[in-house]
Amino acid sequence: MGRVNPPVNIQTSTHRGRPGYSRDDVIDAAVREFNQRGYEATSMGHVASVLGISKSALYHHISSKEGILELAVTRAQDALDAVLQEAAESDMSAGEKVRALIRGSIEVLCADQESVTLLLRLRGNSEVEKHALQRRRELTRRVIPLIDAAQVAGEVRSDLDTGVLTRLMFGTVNSVVEWYEPGGRLSPGEIARHAEVLLFGGAAHS
């Protein structure tokens, strides 16, 4: 089915008159479908069906499936980048910067769980995915100097490989998307504190 309406200026309006959905609503619904069904296996028809609108109404909001993927992962990566930048540029100690990055990243992934889940499951099957994976690798590369600096400052132990330590710490952070439930028993801030205490203090200490 083709596009029956001309593309609209999607930057200046968040609410469409027609089906009562904002563009963010459409992206959120699509990303939930991608995560549940698999990105490759989800068609624009599935997304339209979930929203209860026609495919032509869907194309009124968004130009393509890949466009949705790009918007969602960009949104998640921008938020994670902002946490990293704020920590890196602060006047905290090197170790405090790493702690702030861990807490802030967990807050981001709780706030936009579906988009971060999509980001973490990317496989690089298209140019958009390859670009996002490239950006993910750059983020990791920018984290490693923070850990290095914290090791030099004596705030992070130096007897472990920095690359493996970084991957394990942010593996812990990222794993929260797998089980976090909005409105659950612990708030994002409390989960972030648990992760910081575990990763810095260790399970054996109290």
Place this chain on the structure above:
Amino acid sequence: MGRVNPPVNIQTSTHRGRPGYSRDDVIDAAVREFNQRGYEATSMGHVASVLGISKSALYHHISSKEGILELAVTRAQDALDAVLQEAAESDMSAGEKVRALIRGSIEVLCADQESVTLLLRLRGNSEVEKHALQRRRELTRRVIPLIDAAQVAGEVRSDLDTGVLTRLMFGTVNSVVEWYEPGGRLSPGEIARHAEVLLFGGAAHS
């Protein structure tokens, strides 16, 4: 395309004469495709194509795509269960059992990285997937008493929520599938030691 050969006794023979692939080779290739392309988006035709055999030759090895999924996740879960059972039944202290479980789980996921990746990405879109997810939840439920016992024994700190602590610790373990490279700089045993040191000792101690 239908099955052109009668099902063979797949338990007693690991090598087929015809295309030179064992049944495990076929499962391994299929699981790699599932992980790269997405399970729902992968057809038996894709798997046959990757192996360079016909679909009918593929059906000589295996009855269905879902059958491959079931065999792979069962293999991964059996291995993880065995690690848990061995730790739980050993005469180690409660804390040592948790440490052994962490190390052993990392060894399993490095040894069968593709199957564990598939297991961790299941979404419950079919009966086979729902059953595997159920078994995953049971595994987590069996881990929590080990952490509880280690807290009672004073080997794991008691000032953190046991459920969140368990999910964070095994989130760390599971995240290794995302970046482990067979034959890489660190062996599975060394990665397992890094995880144990980080999770029990904490990044701030040395």
